[in-house]
Amino acid sequence: xxxxxxxxxxxxxxxxxxxxxxxxxxxxxxxxxxxxxxxxxxxxxxxxxxxxxxxxxxxxxxxxxxxxxxxxxxxxxxxxxxxxxxxxxxxxxxxxxxxxxxxxxxx
Ligand SMILES: [Zn+2]
Numbered sequence: 001x002x003x004x005x006x007x008x009x010x011x012x013x014x015x016x017x018x019x020x021x022x023x024x025x026x027x028x029x030x031x032x033x034x035x036x037x038x039x040x041x042x043x044x045x046x047x048x049x050x051x052x053x054x055x056x057x058x059x060x061x062x063x064x065x066x067x068x069x070x071x072x073x074x075x076x077x078x079x080x081x082x083x084x085x086x087x088x089x090x091x092x093x094x095x096x097x098x099x100x101x102x103x104x105x106x107x
Contacts (some may be wrong), residue, residue: 067092 063072067086081088 001093061065063075065072066082066084067089068082069085071082071084074083
């Protein structure tokens with residue numbers, strides 16, 4: 001029986017190429033396994049820290065709210081009164097030593 005196979009030279013070449021490729025892949029797998037073992041040994045710091053910080057950013061430090069209208073105050077410009085309803089924060093925040101002797105109204 002005749003089997004239609006390629007010339008022995010190209011078959012050898014193919015074999016050699018495949019062998020080289022297999023060797024390279026085996027080497028790669030070995031390296032990856034070594035790396036994986038290293039990674040598994042140490043605690044997963046990076047991922048948990050990233051997710052934790054993302055979670056804390058959302059929940060941490062709620063914006064101050066106006067005691068009058070309970071709306072969140074815009075960041076950055078917090079004056080003496082609410083920008084939404086004009087509620088005077090001094091009315092609820094601790095008053096200064098309750099000393100109305102010195103007239104401090106300036107407007
Ligand atoms: Zn308000």
